Amino acid sequence: MADGQSNTTERFLPQTGLQHLIDLLTTDGYEVIGPQLDQGAIVYDTLTSVDDLPRGWTDRQEAGTYRLEQRNDDALFGYVVGPHSWKQYLFPPLTTISTADRTDAGWEFQTPSEPPPRRAFLGVRACELAAMKVQDRVFMGGVYVDPAYQRRREAAFIVAVNCTLAAPTCFCSSMGTGPQCTQGFDLVLTETDAGFLIESGSDRGAELLEQLPTREASESERDLGKAARQQAVDQMQRSLDTAGIRDLLLTNMEHPQWEEVGKRCLSCTNCTMVCPTCFCSSVTEVADLTGDHVERQRVWDSCFNIDFSYMNGGVVRNDVRSRYRQWLTHKLASWHDQFESSGCVGCGRCITWCPVGIDLTAEVAVIRGSGSATNEMHTDVAMQGET
Amino acid sequence: MLKFASCDGCQLSLLDCEDELLAIAGAVDIAYFLEATSSVRPGPYDVALVEGSITTPHDLERVRQIRKQAGFLVTIGACATAGGIQSLKNWADHEEFMRCVYAQPEFISTLSTSTPIAAHVPVDFELRGCPISRHQLVEVLAALIAGRKPRTPTHSVCLDCKRRGTVCVEVAQGIPCLGPITQAGCEAICPAYNRGCFGCYGPAAQANCDSLVDHYQQQAVGTERLVPLLRNFNAAAPEFQAASNRVAGGDAS
Numbered sequence: 156m157a158d159g160q161s162n163t164t165e166r167f168l169p170q171t172g173l174q175h176l177i178d179l180l181t182t183d184g185y186e187v188i189g190p191q192l193d194q195g196a197i198v199y200d201t202l203t204s205v206d207d208l209p210r211g212w213t214d215r216q217e218a219g220t221y222r223l224e225q226r227n228d229d230a231l232f233g234y235v236v237g238p239h240s241w242k243q244y245l246f247p248p249l250t251t252i253s254t255a256d257r258t259d260a261g262w263e264f265q266t267p268s269e270p271p272p273r274r275a276f277l278g279v280r281a282c283e284l285a286a287m288k289v290q291d292r293v294f295m296g297g298v299y300v301d302p303a304y305q306r307r308r309e310a311a312f313i314v315a316v317n318c319t320l321a322a323p324t325c326f327c328s329s330m331g332t333g334p335q336c337t338q339g340f341d342l343v344l345t346e347t348d349a350g351f352l353i354e355s356g357s358d359r360g361a362e363l364l365e366q367l368p369t370r371e372a373s374e375s376e377r378d379l380g381k382a383a384r385q386q387a388v389d390q391m392q393r394s395l396d397t398a399g400i401r402d403l404l405l406t407n408m409e410h411p412q413w414e415e416v417g418k419r420c421l422s423c424t425n426c427t428m429v430c431p432t433c434f435c436s437s438v439t440e441v442a443d444l445t446g447d448h449v450e451r452q453r454v455w456d457s458c459f460n461i462d463f464s465y466m467n468g469g470v471v472r473n474d475v476r477s478r479y480r481q482w483l484t485h486k487l488a489s490w491h492d493q494f495e496s497s498g499c500v501g502c503g504r505c506i507t508w509c510p511v512g513i514d515l516t517a518e519v520a521v522i523r524g525s526g527s528a529t530n531e532m533h534t535d536v537a538m539q540g541e542t
Numbered sequence: 543m544l545k546f547a548s549c550d551g552c553q554l555s556l557l558d559c560e561d562e563l564l565a566i567a568g569a570v571d572i573a574y575f576l577e578a579t580s581s582v583r584p585g586p587y588d589v590a591l592v593e594g595s596i597t598t599p600h601d602l603e604r605v606r607q608i609r610k611q612a613g614f615l616v617t618i619g620a621c622a623t624a625g626g627i628q629s630l631k632n633w634a635d636h637e638e639f640m641r642c643v644y645a646q647p648e649f650i651s652t653l654s655t656s657t658p659i660a661a662h663v664p665v666d667f668e669l670r671g672c673p674i675s676r677h678q679l680v681e682v683l684a685a686l687i688a689g690r691k692p693r694t695p696t697h698s699v700c701l702d703c704k705r706r707g708t709v710c711v712e713v714a715q716g717i718p719c720l721g722p723i724t725q726a727g728c729e730a731i732c733p734a735y736n737r738g739c740f741g742c743y744g745p746a747a748q749a750n751c752d753s754l755v756d757h758y759q760q761q762a763v764g765t766e767r768l769v770p771l772l773r774n775f776n777a778a779a780p781e782f783q784a785a786s787n788r789v790a791g792g793d794a795s
């Protein structure tokens with residue numbers, strides 16, 4: 156796991172050097188995972204070549220809509236974050252935690268010993284580094300450590316990429332998590348027209364950097380990098396006013412806005428699924444027909460599910476209003492009590508991927524008394540005529 | 543395994559359970575299953591799996607008899623749990639249908655509606671889907687054998703869609719999708735093949751149909767598209783029925 160802060164000065168890596176980086180990681184036994192085009196979006200998947208990256212593509216995001224668009228250049232990282240997050244690799248949607256088999260001598264229990272996956276994440280953004288840090292506290296902070304998460308996390312090699320643009324849904328600046336990567340990576344890249352600026356953030360990052368065909372960055376190259384990063388800062392439109400937010404929300408549990416958002420919210424779980432920090436799961440014992448083989452499975456679950464708040468005797472949060480309120484107040488308020496940070500890193504995924512475009516920043520603004528949360532969907536993106 | 547107005551697809555799901563079929567055959571004594579064998583035995587039965595909807599006066603009488611014979615009555619599929627695609631006739635003139643289809647409609651004895659089994663007799667467990675999922679069928683049988691509650695999810699299709707890593711077709715392509723208001727069970731197969739959800743498993747618990755419908759109307763999805771989407775295999779499920787009536791009535795804008 157990357158832990159250091161940037162500890163070397165920026166060096167210059169020509170465009171062609173990126174393939175070199177992928178090859179070095181692959182030779183080192185890493186499965187390289189990075190952004191690529193699939194199903195009309197930029198998603199994360201295994202890659203072997205720079206040609207797998209979404210060269211010349213970008214994403215247009217608004218509340219409830221996402222569209223791919225062609226850029227007028229050949230940028231490899233000219234977009235922000237998509238529907239996937241690295242969570243799916245560190246905390247997979249389905250894990251078999253243990254198995255049990257009935258034998259003549261009684262039950263035999265086993266914990267599957269998965270071979271430690273050696274993965275390199277290429278193209279991790281600042282908000283995603285922050286999200287990993289949040290989940291680290293959840294899964295590894297404190298007394299009870301999730302061993303599977305820990306193994307995956309410690310094995311992961313992280314190549315971060317500084318954002319050079321911001322989507323209208325991004326609000327990392329106001330959450331203090333980006334857009335520049337400052338820590339939590341092994342290597343960090345800034346893409347410019349001329350090539351990449353690269354820095355290491357850990358010893359193993361520095362080791363790898365030495366094997367790359369870099370040279371000292373000139374002042375003008377460094378300025379290009381700075382300007383590219385500044386562009387993301389300048390483009391950031393959304394913000395979440397976090398001042399006193401814990402108390403603001405926890406003292407407004409009966410605010411009429413919860414009812415309002417409850418009318419629009421579908422309780423569909425999409426926001427929690429795409430959120431890189433949401434960590435809820437449910438654990439069930441799944442038996443085969445004979446009942447002789449049982450698997451204990453952990454699957455992603457969500458506070459938007461009715462069954463999720465089922466306790467002996469009944470459901471605790473039995474309407475959409477209280478489920479939305481649970482989500483938002485945990486994410487932005489009681490998360491501070493539980494994990495000493497916000498549960499939101501400002502990536503904007505929940506805004507984009509909400510089918511009806513509910514925007515948490517607008518909901519908070521209403522509760523603060525400083526905004527309206529009418530549905531901000533832009534109607535210029537028409538639905539398809541035929542499917 | 544008993545049948546009313548239906549296509550037999552759900553019954554066939556049991557024969558589809560190839561891997562589990564031997565175990566099922568070993569664990570239960572199949573007394574009546576015309577899709578598998580013509581040898582039938584009279585009731586009572588511990589468990590009756592009932593497929594299909596009620597569309598004739600004769601059905602009505604027969605389902606009452608079956609209820610008397612069955613210890614535990616499980617309805618399987620959209621027809622038995624919500625009236626099926628044939629419930630479209632609930633919105634139409636069935637006398638006229640009969641005149642169009644049959645040379646001598648006076649010999650046909652049929653009801654004007656297609657209704658779920660639970661509208662007529664108490665049902666112990668409902669297994670949704672068009673067709674049902676064989677995994678869920680095995681789960682129900684395993685649960686009944688073990689004497690525990692069957693585990694079938696009540697969450698939305700979206701949850702399963704995201705678990706399998708599918709990119710949302712609604713958000714990324716603007717394809718109207720019923721996933722957010724539909725109960726899971728299909729493993730979110732349609733969006734994985736670039737289609738919106740057709741609502742095969744019926745309304746999810748506390749489905750917020752109004753909000754989704756309003757949203758699609760704001761996105762200029764027309765009535766001619768929305769009404770057929772809602773009036774599908776689960777057209778007569780109360781939530782979908784109310785939503786489609788609202789759209790068709792034009793009061794949802």
Ligand code: SF4
Nearest residue numbers: 430499500502503505
């Ligand atoms: S709550 Fe929304 S914006 Fe915040 S981290 Fe989660 S998905 Fe991103």
Ligand code: SF4
Nearest residue numbers: 420421423424426509
């Ligand atoms: S806020 Fe949006 S994505 Fe989240 S549960 Fe509600 S409708 Fe679904």
Ligand code: SF4
Nearest residue numbers: 700703710711719721
């Ligand atoms: S494609 Fe449909 S089922 Fe999947 S997340 Fe989107 S709205 Fe839900």
